[in-house]
Amino acid sequence: MDRYADILNSALERVADLGFERTGGELANHAPMGAEAIAVLGYFDEVGPWIERYRTGQEHYDPPEGSNRIDAADESSWRSALGSFEQVGDWELLFRRELADEPWRAVLTRWWPRLIPGLFAGMTHGVIRTAHAVRGLASVDEPSSLQLDELARGLAYWAARFVHLPGRVGFDGTAALSDAIATLPRRGLPEARNVEEFQRAWAQMDRIPGYDAALRAPAPADPQRLLSEMTAEFAGVFLAHPDFVPAPALVHAVTAPAAVRLVLPHLPAEQHLPSVGELWKMQAALLTTMLFAARDSHAPDFPAPGVPELRLGGLGDAAAAELLAADLPDLVRAAILREARGNPLALLEIPGLRRTGLGYDPGAATAPPGPARLRSPARRTAVPHRGPCCWSRPPPTPVKPKRCSTRRAGSIRP
Numbered sequence: 001m002d003r004y005a006d007i008l009n010s011a012l013e014r015v016a017d018l019g020f021e022r023t024g025g026e027l028a029n030h031a032p033m034g035a036e037a038i039a040v041l042g043y044f045d046e047v048g049p050w051i052e053r054y055r056t057g058q059e060h061y062d063p064p065e066g067s068n069r070i071d072a073a074d075e076s077s078w079r080s081a082l083g084s085f086e087q088v089g090d091w092e093l094l095f096r097r098e099l100a101d102e103p104w105r106a107v108l109t110r111w112w113p114r115l116i117p118g119l120f121a122g123m124t125h126g127v128i129r130t131a132h133a134v135r136g137l138a139s140v141d142e143p144s145s146l147q148l149d150e151l152a153r154g155l156a157y158w159a160a161r162f163v164h165l166p167g168r169v170g171f172d173g174t175a176a177l178s179d180a181i182a183t184l185p186r187r188g189l190p191e192a193r194n195v196e197e198f199q200r201a202w203a204q205m206d207r208i209p210g211y212d213a214a215l216r217a218p219a220p221a222d223p224q225r226l227l228s229e230m231t232a233e234f235a236g237v238f239l240a241h242p243d244f245v246p247a248p249a250l251v252h253a254v255t256a257p258a259a260v261r262l263v264l265p266h267l268p269a270e271q272h273l274p275s276v277g278e279l280w281k282m283q284a285a286l287l288t289t290m291l292f293a294a295r296d297s298h299a300p301d302f303p304a305p306g307v308p309e310l311r312l313g314g315l316g317d318a319a320a321a322e323l324l325a326a327d328l329p330d331l332v333r334a335a336i337l338r339e340a341r342g343n344p345l346a347l348l349e350i351p352g353l354r355r356t357g358l359g360y361d362p363g364a365a366t367a368p369p370g371p372a373r374l375r376s377p378a379r380r381t382a383v384p385h386r387g388p389c390c391w392s393r394p395p396p397t398p399v400k401p402k403r404c405s406t407r408r409a410g411s412i413r414p
Helices: 002-014 031-040 044-057 075-081 085-101 104-118 125-138 145-160 177-182 195-203 211-215 223-239 247-266 269-298 317-323 330-340 344-356
Strands: none
Touching: 002 031, 002 044, 002 145, 031 044, 031 125, 075 085, 075 145, 085 104, 085 145, 104 125, 104 145, 104 247, 104 269, 125 145, 125 247, 177 223, 177 269, 195 269, 211 269, 223 247, 223 269, 247 269, 317 330
16 A cells, blocks of 8 residues: 555645636536545556646636634534635634644544535535545555645535535335435426525425425435445436436435445444435435426426336336346346346346346356345456555556646636
């Protein structure tokens, strides 16, 4: 991990002069997150060139100045500053002070439950940037000042872009997550076309008939299992709507659970399920306002002849069996039906993986009844160990990116 840490620290130093957001709106600075992700995959030589391309192609505001106006010991002081982007510099100074005085895990444990209700901050980039910083810190015995500063910035961005979502999630219902998604309301939704309108819509989600009931519908489950189900279900939603604009909005229903999964091992167990509950609130609000509202605002009654209304619930046994190809051996069909659990994307994809040898274990065809044995494509092919990531693919052929600007990044102040 030494080279990973060296590359990461070098990258953080090279992007330290970039502010929290890019110009042109609330567009989060991706430089530290992207650099850490490339490094953890073992592509160390690609980090520097990627940063240069990123800086050339993206304009950023300069880092803001702070004035220590937030008192961490005074709850009324820091609570009133949540969601105030004008105080992002003050938030950064607060977290720098705390990280200088205490171990980073202690600071994270104290502030995580305060910030997790504002998970939607910066379209979830507050928690995502924090998670990248945590993964870097957890990989070393002695964190560098650059790494601690990056955690301070991730937490500061999260606090300054804090967005509270109404509703209660207890995971005390009886529904599977896929069924809970299917019960989210499709009517009576506020129309929104910009950030301010979306924020007003999110603040009123609990006024939509049926929304609270859908939030409370999921049954109890292990937090890690819930994270896996969230990731799979919303990956399916994202893939089912390739033309949705803005496309990145839906993908954050997948990336945010992945970020939270990175952090949970460093938090007390009692914080795990509430964190997953806030993720579910975020996903429900995102799907309801950005997908259903966008669709319904154009065609409230969905009148297109011959086009069925979107159904997000799983298929029944008969419909699932009918969707599978007829030429599959009986044991293979049974195994796929068990694994897919009615997910139409899985029913279509798993047979293709079997035929190409990329993901389905043919041994399942002769195995006794039980869970289907599935392997990811990366684990089907032995590849050399590349740094901290156990499995990775060879780097793709470099493609020269399109540059949207030639002005120096970080040259514009808000």
